[in-house]
Amino acid sequence: MGNRGLFAFILTLFMLTSFVTSAQEGESIFNSKCATCHNPHKDMTGPKLFEVRQKWEEGGAMEGSLHQWVKNWQVAEATDPYAKEVATWSPSAMTTFADLTDEQIEAVFDYVDAQPVASAVVDTPGNPGGGGNLPTEENDFSWIWYVLGAVFLVIIFSVGGVKRQLQELDESGDQPLKVGSKAWIFKNRKFVGIGVLVAVMTGVVWLLLGLYQIGVVSAYQPSQPIAFPHDIHAGINGIDCKYCHNSANKSKSAGIPTTNVCMNCHKQVQGAGDQVEKIKNIYASAGFSPEGGGKYSGETENIVWNKVHSLPDHVYFNHSQHVEIGGVDCKQCHGDMTKQNELPRVVPVEELNQIEGNVQLSKPTLTMGWCIECHSIKDVSTGTIEGKGGYYDEIHKRLLENDESLYDEYLEDGKVTVSELGGWECAKCHY
Structure with a gap:
């Protein structure tokens, strides 16, 4: 061949x-x-x-x-x-x-x-x-396996034929092969063997790298009905993330603000220039008319947002546990929204690592490796006096009472990480 x-x-x-x-x-x-x-x-x-x-x-x-x-x-x-x-x-x-x-x-x-x-x-x-x-x-696709089987049979017979000719050549001394290509292969068999090995290894590596990309959603950015400018609201106007996503510190989900939350400000702030059209979408959703001092018609329209950070059904994630108890800043996972004018997206880990104060990670955003790596680095609480939640206070208390040496070992690096408190247990994140 x-x-x-x-x-x-x-x-x-x-x-x-x-x-x-x-x-x-x-x-x-x-x-x-x-x-x-x-x-x-x-x-x-x-x-x-x-x-x-x-x-x-x-x-x-x-x-x-x-x-x-x-x-x-x-x-x-x-x-x-x-x-x-x-x-x-x-x-x-x-x-x-x-x-x-x-x-x-x-x-x-x-x-x-x-x-x-x-x-x-x-x-x-x-x-x-x-x-x-x-x-x-x-x-439906059974013919594929027949084709693959035929290809492998051809390879087996071809290899068998080459082996027989090499044996004949070995028995007859320096007698040249009749087929020029086969003679060249035998003459340069070391280089051919190395080339085949490199090609096979390259194919295997390429296949494995492709498999590793399954389920990776880094940089995913769906379309949205309104191009909401986070940099204006969170950056220029200094609105706290939890004003709009008001359940982030007390619920599993961070929540998407209702139009009424938008109207708390936009009933008075009506925008100018290109912003007017975006404000009109908010008014239409709330059934509000700014004319004559403003009034509500009662005829509302739903704004259908596309979810950005989607996790598999078997994965459990609780915002309040991370935000309230773990003290994780929103920018650790979502990036610096005070500077983001584009549509929300899954921010790649390379960009997250450039943000001051973020834990430095290496695995792709929203992958299991990314979570595991963070759990092995991020500290949760360093003592019972912090009062960050009865759950972690109780763990500190039990360690001190039952195994003080283990507790001292945990605090050797000056912090207690999530993994040291059971954050690597499968049942913590998987149903």
């Missing part, structure tokens, strides 16, 4: 592996998020999805509108006439999937378009009406 053949084989193998991975991801997402309401070839609660990308394109939909529809259909309806027309198809409201990336959405559509035609969809006891999962989906 020459250099070109080896390179073509490796490239083909990676392409097939990537295709299988993408198809499997699309199938998994469709079954978990879409199959309840959608079928590729049959209208259910939602319309059939077969070749939906082509339908939207032919219907004159704006670029990116279909992806936005999947993430938040209300935003797409408000910005694209075709999406607004689609919204009239059924009175049922579609679930929003702001956590899906464009690549994942494309993988779902690729999976749907690869399904059998409508005639192949039949009723089964576990699949009435052909809805949800297709009865043949388990074998």
Whole structure:
């Protein structure tokens, strides 16, 4: 097998592996998020999805509108006439999937378009009406494994043939091989072997690095109905984060402010220039008119925000435990919002490390490694006199009473970290 053949084989193998991975991801997402309401070839609660990308394109939909529809259909309806027309198809409201990336959405559509035609969809006891999962989906991509098996058989026979020729060459002394490429490979077998080893190792490393990126949402920045300027509110005007996110120190969720909270200020502060249009959106949501001293009509409109920091369902995170008890500043996880004029996003760890006072971390933001690393560095409380919460006070008290030497060991570096108080226990963060 020459250099070109080896390179073509490796490239083909990676392409097939990537295709299988993408198809499997699309199938998994469709079954978990879409199959309840959608079928590729049959209208259910939602319309059939077969070749939906082509339908939207032919219907004159704006670029990116279909992806936005999947993430938040209300935003797409408000910005694209075709999406607004689609919204009239059924009175049922579609679930929003702001956590899906464009690549994942494309993988779902690729999976749907690869399904059998409508005639192949039949009723089964576990699949009435052909809805949800297709009865043949388990074998949809079985041909991939046959192709891979054939490729490996070719490799085995090729290697066996090379081995036999090398043995013949060894037995016949310096007799040259008849095939020029094979003779060159044998003559430069050390370099060829090193090249193959480097290529294989490079492919393995590339594959592993790709796997490590699964679930990493660093720099994720969804669209929002209003481009809220944090630098003006938190920076120039000095509004405390917890004035708007008022449950951050007393609840699991930090909360998103209601329009009434905005109106506490904007009933008087009505903006100027380009800001007027943004203020109008707030007024429309609250049903407020500034004319004649201001009055409320009672007709309100919801503002649909897209969630930025989305954690998996099996992960537990409590804002109050970190903000109130742990004394973690908002900028540790969210960045310096007093200087951020752009839309909220998951700030990369490299940018977080540049903020003065932040714990220096190395793992990608919102990953498990990022949390574990912080728990091993960040101190919680250094004594019972701080009164930061009965839970930690009780731990200090028990350590002092039952194992003072262990307590002294914990305080050797001048602080008690989260991990030393059980912050690495699985049940602390996982249901």
